[in-house]
Amino acid sequence: MAKVKMxxxxxxxxxxxxAAATHERFRDAANSLGVxxxxxxxxxxxxxxxLRVALIxxxxxxxxxxxxxxxxxxxxxxxxLQIQAATEELR
Numbered sequence: 001m002a003k004v005k006m007x008x009x010x011x012x013x014x015x016x017x018x019a020a021a022t023h024e025r026f027r028d029a030a031n032s033l034g035v036x037x038x039x040x041x042x043x044x045x046x047x048x049x050x051l052r053v054a055l056i057x058x059x060x061x062x063x064x065x066x067x068x069x070x071x072x073x074x075x076x077x078x079x080x081l082q083i084q085a086a087t088e089e090l091r
Contacts, residue, residue, distance in 0.1 A: 009050045016043030017055060018080055020063045021073045029063070 019029035019040065026037040033040065048055050055069035065073060 009047055013043045013047035016040045017047050021065055024062050
């Protein structure tokens with residue numbers, strides 16, 4: 001049976017994007033992850049480069065998702081919450 005290669009983005013980048021999407025500022029996202037604002041920004045840029053699409057509008061203050069970012073967040077949020085629930089149940 002042939003193995004299927006999964007093409008998933010880096011998980012740290014997904015976590016940073018999720019945190020930024022659920023907080024109003026990169027500072028709050030960084031605090032929730034225990035990293036710096038710069039680390040959050042770099043991880044999101046890494047995800048944007050991997051996806052080849054802008055997810056965050058960096059033109060203003062605060063965290064504002066682009067239309068693509070909003071759609072992506074809505075699609076990945078259930079999966080991330082399911083991973084969190086499965087992990088908590090196992091622990």
